[in-house]
Amino acid sequence: MTGAPGRPAPVRRALANGAAVIVQEAHTTPAVSLNLSIDAGSVCDPASAPGAAHFLARVLDRGTSRRSADAIAETCDGGGVTLGVHATRHTLSLGCTCLAEDFAAMVDLLADIVRDPLCPEAEVEKRRRQILTAIRQDDDSPAARAIERLNRLLYGAGHPYGRRVKGTAASVEGMDRGALLDYHRHRVAPSALSVVVVGDVAADAAGDAVAAAFDGWQAAPAPPPDVAPPPAAAGRRRDVVPMPGKAQVDLAYGFAAVARTDPTYHAHVLLANVLGQYGMGGRVGRSVRERQGMAYYAFAGFEADRIAGPLIVRAGVNAANVRRALASIDEVVAEMGAEGVTEAELEDSRRYLVGSLPRTLETNAGTAAFLQNAERFGLGLDYDRRLPGLLRAVTRDEVNAAARALLAPERAAVAIAGPVAADGTEPAAADGAKPGAAAGAGETAAGAGETSAGAGTAGS
């Protein structure tokens, strides 16, 4: 790996049951990160049970035939380990970092959880209540609402991308233990599993430990989920979620771009970086935040998986500035669609993306996520060494062709959530969107992501 010169190469082995095991030694700290990924995300939810993958993720580590929920919690808590079990659109994943001395115990635990969950009735009820609360919290979040509506505009309400990963209150109310165990039986199989280990271990011994924990697992291979591509963009679409008690509006503006396997994927990564990431949010951030002072965050993100993923521009603005912010985003998008990027912009973004690889790979968890991604898309164990070349090989013509094909305001989907009227404008009499009380316990200069202390709640 480029992350650490002198580090041995990662080692991959395929188990007879179809599972893949990848181990990367890294001895910076006496700790190990484990990352398990199963191709069983919410795109596999039965049409009758949206949210099944997410519900299973919440219950998966709450009891097996051999271990009670308390025993699992004791193993994790006793080692200072936070075990994250998450459903995304495409994967069900388990991840944690533990002390090296706890590695064997954690491998044994994770294998048990993945292979033999009991989903006890009482745990299903407790996690149901937590999920329902989380859905209500999302209902109250302008950012969550805007992104959800944008995805619905781009993919359609019946498409897995057009639904919430968490499902709906009704679907969560309607699922029982049997539905979750069915989902596990049909979707969680060794052929869909890859296990990545990065940290202070000996590669051979660690690989043996993982293999021993999963080798005896036999389950019918899961049929690959059939996920339709997004419909063709049918002109400008817009959706508004009035949330009168809120202080600020969230805008989500985007397009369905390309799949991870598309030959123009890296051209789109560079395009998104120039559009809404480089510096303080790329061209979007320069216009909306830096030049006009309208938003604390204004940036673009692009994520692609098995089907064309969304390229999303996001901004949080005062209700009075919605029109102006949208006009600015339209202007930036139209200009880039028509004229493309400059050679200097492209070179800056290329250098950034290539140069950031060592940071991406510095931590065990970062390397594990990178290797897991490479495994999922068949990119190879040497992907970290090939990636700089792939990025450098992208030409300006290729980026500009991607921009021309994708970026046109007349094809954009736009979602607006916050203290606005149903037509997206500022309400004539602001009813409750009062300025006054303040926010923020730990602050940052950057728009997207990094911040520090806050006294929030946490839970899983």
Next chain:
Amino acid sequence: MRPGAEVRSETLANGLRLLVQEVRTVPLVSVWCWYRVGSKDEGPGLTGASHWVEHMNFKGTKRISRDDIKGSIERYGGFWNGYTWIDQTTYVQTATRDALDQMLFVESERMHHCLYEPADCDSERTVIISELQGGENDPDTLLDIELTATAFKAHPYRHPTIGWQSDLEAMTRDDLYGFYRRYYVPNNATLVVVGDVDAGDAMRRAEAAFGAIPAAEAPPRLRATEPPQLGERRLTIRKQGTTAYLKVGYHAPAVGHDDFAPLLVLDAALTGAKGLSLWSSFRGTPPQRRSRLYRALVERQLASAVGGMYAPTAHPFLFTVSVTAAAGAAREEVEAATLAALDAARDEGITAAELARAKRQLRARMVFEGDSVTNIAHQLGFFATVSELDTWFDMPARIEAVTADDVARVAAGCLGAGNRTVGWFLPA
């Protein structure tokens, strides 16, 4: 080797403290520049000044244009950011080792040569008000700010780092520039370099970048002390929303106090250990399923989430417990169960098993939070700024030495009803 022996410390003639640690596992260097100024140093009418100043210090300098102060490090694949909190303001850049001189140049310019163009001050005013309003969209954040403002009456920890909106609307460019000039002086700063460097060489490069900046009058230091709280305080926010949130805040000792480590252990037993890094440890969920409050609230379906916050601070701040009420749970029951769990810890302390688990959790979290040059450098600068470096180096031993009796003593002292503020956010 004594704790901290791997860190080299020098002070330049102008008072700038340099801390350098060689970590040669990756070809990266992290540079942090810390200033001993935070929102507690802001007087009436100037709340939010230190945070706004932080934003202005990304707006260009005499020799670096506004766009380049962000982009110059990204060309090396680098990452930059900054944050402000109650005691400190800091700037970070992490990039490949060949960017070291450029990173030092940016920080030296930021210390002494920022421009504060009036038009930039105006456009940043609305950016920060947008930041404030974005936070206000989150009921938990709103409640936290109001609870803190209720818990303090004399100490400026009472106002939020982002400031009150009325102050943000009224502050002038000269207010900001004056604040910058007063606090951004080498004798009020610590520069930290951690990564793939030769320590002596990095020291020389830092001196070349910063040595010519003159020392200045020592910035004023806050003398306010919060008087003891004489009785429970309460507040209720009623606002549109879907979910109820409860917070209970107790005045709690500063990081330098002997009771800090026992209270950290108590927090771990009550809500799960976070670790000690504001930068890397306070996001995400701690290991907490066996913790007292998780079992009393989440497992009993009264809450969907619980959290604890006891951060290292220069002056006594708060230990805060946060609860997200479960959909349909009765408010009275949620509060009664929360206070009962806290009162039980106050009256009986924690068990030997809880003590052992909490200490092991903290030991593990401190290993996990040292997983990158950025995170290692943060801890050095943070403790040098907010307390003393030795406070950080000694912390593992202080935690290890904590006994159940220590925890019982600090719990009895801290978790009294008269020392607490109870706040609710209720959906209207």
